[in-house]
Amino acid sequence: LVAKEKVQGVLEVVNKKQDAFNDNDVDILTVLAAQAAIAVENTRLYQQADLINELVHELRTPLASMLTIAYLLKRSDLSNEQRQQFADSIAEEVSRLNDLASSYLEYSRLEAGRLTFSASTVDLGDLLQECCRILQPKAAEASIKLELSLPNHPLLIEADENKIKQVVINLLNNAIKYNHTGGEVNISAWGNDQIVSFSVQDTGVGIPESDLPHVFEKFFRAHNIQESYPGTGLGLSICNRIVEIHGGTISVQSQLKAGSTFTVELPVCVKDCL
């Protein structure tokens, strides 16, 4: 299937009768393939336009707030302290835009299949330990206890180590961010010879029941969290896509004001997926 001089896909046609395809059949199939290729290309462009619309929509909020601050900064009666606060707000908004740009790039690359995954043998236990070490200072800063419990045997899987690490770090970041001072985050892992799983359980703010089906959608942020929790709403959709590409599943259970548990299941062998 060729459109705009690019191969869009392959059309395979099987003749269940004994006869070979004749020239007439080939002509009809060539026309059909050309039309199918255009349809595939149009769908791709439509999806891209959709993603761009959403991104522009998300850019509006930080841009509007920076514009307001810029007007306020022009006032001559501001104290040095107020000026400093406005400058800090601009820096915060710029950092939010920066996070949005990197997460969005990552998400759209994943969606377009433009990120390459390379599988190696990974011990999930070691990987979880390393992620806990990375997030320990952040948890300590919020007085949150991180606890990891692992079986006393290795949990080996074929996976892209960095991408799975990214999933774990995203889940741990959420479990710390949407938690209370003095709260807990418990990470555990288990597995058999076909599937390994891990869960990240927190004692945080929880997710309203009506929002639960949407948390893996891009840009979605639940209604119970205020602007005081910064975020782009892309972290979980990136996790979901990475786990999906590994042939696994990610799920969530949560109770409002009590906490949430995210569970990831991964097939031990992903050779057919990556």
Ligand SMILES: Nc1ncnc2c1ncn2[C@@H]1O[C@H](COP(=O)(O)OP(=O)(O)OP(=O)(O)O)[C@@H](O)[C@H]1O
């Ligand atoms: N552990 C959690 N506890 C409570 N709510 C959560 C938790 N994890 C995710 N959520 C809810 O799901 C939403 C989507 O999470 P996601 O990680 O995709 O985005 P984010 O944290 O808002 O931003 P970022 O893209 O920076 O991670 C969050 O905004 C929050 O409402």
Ligand SMILES: [Mg+2]
């Ligand atoms: Mg997040």
